[in-house]
Amino acid sequence: AQSVTQLGSHVSVSEGALVLLRCNYSSSVPPYLFWYVQYPNQGLQLLLKYTSAATLVKGINGFEAEFKKSETSFHLTKPSAHMSDAAEYFCAVSTNTGTASKLTFGTGTRLQVTL
Amino acid sequence: KAGVTQTPRYLIKTRGQQVTLSCSPISGHRSVSWYQQTPGQGLQFLFEYFSETQRNKGNFPGRFSGRQFSNSRSEMNVSTLELGDSALYLCASRRDRADSGNTIYFGEGSWLTVV
Numbered sequence: 383a384q385s386v387t388q389l390g391s392h393v394s395v396s397e398g399a400l401v402l403l404r405c406n407y408s409s410s411v412p413p414y415l416f417w418y419v420q421y422p423n424q425g426l427q428l429l430l431k432y433t434s435a436a437t438l439v440k441g442i443n444g445f446e447a448e449f450k451k452s453e454t455s456f457h458l459t460k461p462s463a464h465m466s467d468a469a470e471y472f473c474a475v476s477t478n479t480g481t482a483s484k485l486t487f488g489t490g491t492r493l494q495v496t497l
Numbered sequence: 498k499a500g501v502t503q504t505p506r507y508l509i510k511t512r513g514q515q516v517t518l519s520c521s522p523i524s525g526h527r528s529v530s531w532y533q534q535t536p537g538q539g540l541q542f543l544f545e546y547f548s549e550t551q552r553n554k555g556n557f558p559g560r561f562s563g564r565q566f567s568n569s570r571s572e573m574n575v576s577t578l579e580l581g582d583s584a585l586y587l588c589a590s591r592r593d594r595a596d597s598g599n600t601i602y603f604g605e606g607s608w609l610t611v612v
Contacts, residue, residue, distance in 0.1 A: 485589075485601060490539065
């Protein structure tokens with residue numbers, strides 16, 4: 383079975399500071415990894431995805447993540463936080479059983495951005 | 498291009514009743530999946546449909562069911578509602594290829610409150 387662990391349910395950073403949200407995965411096969419963001423009272427929006435093409439993945443809104451197989455990690459970063467980045471972030475791994483597919487999510491990290 | 502559309506957005510039901518939620522996938526997407534999001538359990542996979550067939554199912558009781566129509570639209574039904582069914586129900590669609598890196602797009606969700 384595949385799983386995802388997000389370290390830190392709440393992260394607080396100052397505006398302009400580095401954002402680092404941690405995600406570690408467990409998978410017996412090469413994983414497909416995703417980061418989604420959820421703003422209050424909204425659905426999930428895809429930030430970026432790793433599908434083995436490149437280990438450093440760039441996403442929307444200035445976010446990027448690096449796949450590190452040796453560390454089984456897929457941490458999300460942004461060089462400079464903005465107030466609009468305040469939201470909940472979910473890391474997910476795709477479970478592929480033949481042609482079927484489902485996402486297994488981490489428990490989420492709520493990002494707070496302060497002035 | 499329209500995104501994943503879910504209706505209704507908000508609804509309140511009484512224990513013991515049943516509810517039907519609807520989802521229209523992105524045009525051209527043939528796979529539809531459903532997820533339940535609660536504060537306690539997080540995001541959990543319910544089921545996936547493709548070509549009107551359920552091909553993947555999560556660990557939920559039989560009260561949770563779904564179906565997909567020939568136009569790829571999907572509905573999910575929850576019978577004999579319990580208080581614990583109060584949640585955000587998210588529908589997601591993808592174009593569908595055997596490669597599970599195929600991106601999954603989410604709707605805004607249906608907020609169900611059971612009283």
